[in-house]
Amino acid sequence: xxxxPLSVLxxxxxxxxxxxxxxxxxxxxxxxIYPRSFYDANADGLGDIRGITAKVPYLKELGVDAxxxxxxxxxxxxxxxYDVADYRNVDPRLGTLxxxxxxxxxxxxxxxxxxxxxVPNHSSDQHAWFQExxxxxxxxxxxARYIFRDGQxxxxxxxxxxxxxxxxxxxxxxxxxxxxxLHLFASEQPxxxxxxxxxxxxxxxxxxxxxxxxxxxxxxxxxxxLMKDLSxxxxxxxxxxxxxxxxxxxxxxxxxxxxHGIYAxxxxxxxxxxPPRTAVAEAWVDPTRRARYASPAGLGQAFNFDLLMADFDAxxxxxxxxxxxxxxxxxxxxxxxxFSNHDVVRHATRYGLPRLVAGADCGADPDDxxxxxxxxxDGKAWLLAGGPEAELDRELGLRRARAxxxxxxxxxxxxxxxxxxxxxxxxxxxxxxxxxxxxxxxxNAGVEVGRDGCRVPLPWTPARxxxxxxxxxxxxxxxxxxxxxxxxxxDTDPVSTLNLYRKALGLRRSLQSGETLEWVPNANPTVLHxxxxxxxxxxTNFGDADADLPEGAVVLASVPLEDGLLPAAATAWLVQP
Ligand code: NOJ
Numbered sequence: 001x002x003x004x005p006l007s008v009l010x011x012x013x014x015x016x017x018x019x020x021x022x023x024x025x026x027x028x029x030x031x032x033i034y035p036r037s038f039y040d041a042n043a044d045g046l047g048d049i050r051g052i053t054a055k056v057p058y059l060k061e062l063g064v065d066a067x068x069x070x071x072x073x074x075x076x077x078x079x080x081x082y083d084v085a086d087y088r089n090v091d092p093r094l095g096t097l098x099x100x101x102x103x104x105x106x107x108x109x110x111x112x113x114x115x116x117x118x119v120p121n122h123s124s125d126q127h128a129w130f131q132e133x134x135x136x137x138x139x140x141x142x143x144a145r146y147i148f149r150d151g152q153x154x155x156x157x158x159x160x161x162x163x164x165x166x167x168x169x170x171x172x173x174x175x176x177x178x179x180x181x182l183h184l185f186a187s188e189q190p191x192x193x194x195x196x197x198x199x200x201x202x203x204x205x206x207x208x209x210x211x212x213x214x215x216x217x218x219x220x221x222x223x224x225x226l227m228k229d230l231s232x233x234x235x236x237x238x239x240x241x242x243x244x245x246x247x248x249x250x251x252x253x254x255x256x257x258x259x260h261g262i263y264a265x266x267x268x269x270x271x272x273x274x275p276p277r278t279a280v281a282e283a284w285v286d287p288t289r290r291a292r293y294a295s296p297a298g299l300g301q302a303f304n305f306d307l308l309m310a311d312f313d314a315x316x317x318x319x320x321x322x323x324x325x326x327x328x329x330x331x332x333x334x335x336x337x338x339f340s341n342h343d344v345v346r347h348a349t350r351y352g353l354p355r356l357v358a359g360a361d362c363g364a365d366p367d368d369x370x371x372x373x374x375x376x377x378d379g380k381a382w383l384l385a386g387g388p389e390a391e392l393d394r395e396l397g398l399r400r401a402r403a404x405x406x407x408x409x410x411x412x413x414x415x416x417x418x419x420x421x422x423x424x425x426x427x428x429x430x431x432x433x434x435x436x437x438x439x440x441x442x443x444n445a446g447v448e449v450g451r452d453g454c455r456v457p458l459p460w461t462p463a464r465x466x467x468x469x470x471x472x473x474x475x476x477x478x479x480x481x482x483x484x485x486x487x488x489x490x491d492t493d494p495v496s497t498l499n500l501y502r503k504a505l506g507l508r509r510s511l512q513s514g515e516t517l518e519w520v521p522n523a524n525p526t527v528l529h530x531x532x533x534x535x536x537x538x539x540t541n542f543g544d545a546d547a548d549l550p551e552g553a554v555v556l557a558s559v560p561l562e563d564g565l566l567p568a569a570a571t572a573w574l575v576q577p
Contacts, residue, residue, distance in 0.1 A: 022275035024113060025217060025301065025414060026334040027512055028065040029505055032418045034342045035072045035094060036081065037457040040470025047457060047469070049095035053103040056110050058487070062422060062498075063505030066113035068219050070342055072100075076126050078188030079167075079439050080342070080455065082117075082221060083124035087206040097213075104214045113216040115278070120203050121225045122189040130190050138179050145199060146190045147182040147230065148175075156180075161234040163253075168443040184225060184253065186439040194226045194262065207269055207277070217278035223293055223302075224255040224283040226262055247286040255285045263298035270300075280336060287323070294333035303336050303416070307408065308344060312351050312400045312569075314528050314542040318519065321411060321530075325517070328413065334515060335413030339404060340421045345379025346454050347404065349427040352397020353382055379427065383449040387429020398424045399569045402500060402558040403540055406571035407528070409504050410538035412515040417501075420458050423485045424497030427453040428478070435477055452476055459486040495560070503556055507573065511536040511555075520550070527566075535576035541566045552576050 438450030460468030526543030
C-alpha cells in the first residue's frame with residue numbers, strides 16, 4: 001500500500017463532467033443512496049452500482065442536484081459497508097470501477113453531481129493493513145498504523161481502559177499475542193492512528209483517486225474522531241463522559257482541536273481541482289463547535305442534525321433555523337438540513353409516534369443535544385417494543401413529514417434527502433432477529449434493535465418477490481405494505497408523496513434565491529412564515545387547526561388547501577404576483 005506525497009500542483013483542468021459553478025453545493029438538494037438497498041440490477045439480492053445507473057432517469061425526474069453514495073467499497077459488512085477493506089475499489093458484489101465510471105458519467109450527463117462517503121476513522125479488520133498488523137510484532141511499524149496497547153493486570157489480561165464502544169460492549173479487543181486494539185465502533189472496525197504520516201498520505205491518495213475519477217465531493221464519516229490523545233494514564237469512561245461535556249477541544253477521543261490540521265491539508269487538495277471538490281462533515285459535536293468543520297479552510301460544510309433531533313414544533317424549528325443561518329453566515333459555509341438518513345428512524349415514523357420529546361428523539365444527550373451514533377431514542381424504544389402498530393399514527397406521521405420536508409426545501413442552504421423518503425416510507429419495524437444485520441443489534445441484543453429498519457431495499461413496483469428491487473428476494477425482508485408505497489404505484493398519482501417531492505424539487509430550482517430568509521411575524525404561535533429575498537414564501541402550520549395564508553399565489557402545498565386555509569400539519573409555498 002504505497003503512499004504518495006501531497007503534490008502541490010496548480011489547479012487542473014476540470015475533470016470531464018464535473019465542470020460548472022464552483023458554488024453548486026451551497027443550495028443543492030442532495031439525495032443519499034444506500035447502495036446495497038437501492039436497486040439490484042444483477043439479481044443477487046443486493047443493490048449495486050449498475051442498479052444506480054439504471055435509475056439515473058428516476059433521479060433526474062425527481063429533480064435532485066446531487067447524489068451521495070454511502071460506502072460501496074469492498075467490505076465484510078460488519079457495519080453496512082462502514083467497515084472498508086479497500087478504499088480505492090468497488091465491492092465486487094456491487095460492481096467494478098468501470099461500472100462506477102459509467103455511473104458517474106451517467107449522473108453527470110443527467111446534470112447531477114456525485115458525492116462519495118469517506119470513512120477515515122477506522123478501516124475494516126479485513127483491510128490489508130490490519131491483517132499485516134495482526135501478523136506483525138507489537139511495536140512494529142505495521143501495528144503503528146492502528147492503536148495497539150498492552151493490557152492492564154498482571155499478564156495484560158485486562159483491556160487498557162474501561163472504555164465502551166459506540167455500538168456497545170468494550171472499545172478494546174485483544175489479539176492472540178496479548179495486545180489490545182482500539183475500536184470506537186464494532187470490533188471489526190479498528191481505529192487508525194492519525195498521528196502516523198502514512199495514514200495521512202494514504203487518505204490524500206484516496207481523495208485524489210476519487211477526485212480524479214470525477215467525484216465532485218465527499219461526506220466524511222465521524223469527522224470529529226480522527227485525532228486522539230492516548231497519553232497515559234488513560235482516563236476512565238466516567239471521566240471521558242465528564243470531559244465530553246466541556247466542548248473545549250481537549251477531549252481525548254472526540255472533537256479535538258488538532259483534527260482540523262487534517263482537514264486543512266484536505267482542503268489544499270480539494271482546491272487543486274476545478275471546480276474545487278466539496279466536503280461535508282458528519283460530526284456529532286456541540287453546535288458551538290460545528291463551524292470549525294464547516295470552515296472554508298476546512299471541509300466547507302458540516303451536517304446540522306438539529307432539525308432531525310427536534311420535535312415537530314414551530315418554536316423549535318424557528319430557533320434552530322435562525323441559529324444555524326447565523327452560524328453559516330458567520331463562517332462562510334452554507335447551512336445543511338436533514339430529517340432522515342441511514343442511521344435514524346425514518347421521519348414519517350418519528351412524527352407519528354406519541355412520545356416525541358423535543359431534543360431527545362435522536363440519541364441526544366438531553367444536557368447538550370449531541371449524540372455519537374445518531375439513532376433515534378424514541379424510535380429505538382418503539383422498535384424495541386416490537387414496533388407496535390397501535391402506537392404509530394402512520395397518516396399523521398406522513399402528513400407531518402411532508403409538511404416538514406416542504407419547510408426544509410424552502411430554506412436557504414443544502415437539503416439532504418434519504419432514499420425512500422420521497423416515497424413517504426415508514427420505518428420497517430418487524431424485522432426478525434435472525435435477519436437483522438446492524439452491529440448495534442448484535443452488540444446490544446435486547447437493548448437496541450439497530451438501524452436495519454430504515455435500510456430495507458426500496459419498493460419500485462408492487463410485485464413480489466422484491467417489489468421491483470430486483471428479481472430475487474432482497475437482502476433484508478420487505479413488508480407487505482411496501483406494495484402501496486412502490487414508486488410505480490405513486491408515479492401517476494398527482495397527490496402522491498413522490499409527486500410532491502418532484503414538484504417541490506423542480507420549483508425549488510426555479511425559485512431558489514439568495515441564502516437568507518426573513519421571518520414574518522404572525523399572531524399564531526403554531527405557524528411559521530418566512531420569505532426568501534425574491535418573495536418566495538413558505539408557511540407551515542404545526543398546529544391542529546386551520547390557519548390563514550398570507551397574500552400571494554399558492555404554487556405548492558403538502559395537502560390540499562381547505563377553503564383557502566392551510567390545514568393542520570401542512571406547508572404551503574406562495575409567490576408574489
Ligand atoms: C456514522 C455512519 O453514518 C454510521 O452508519 C456508521 O455506523 C458509523 N459512522 C461508523 O462508521
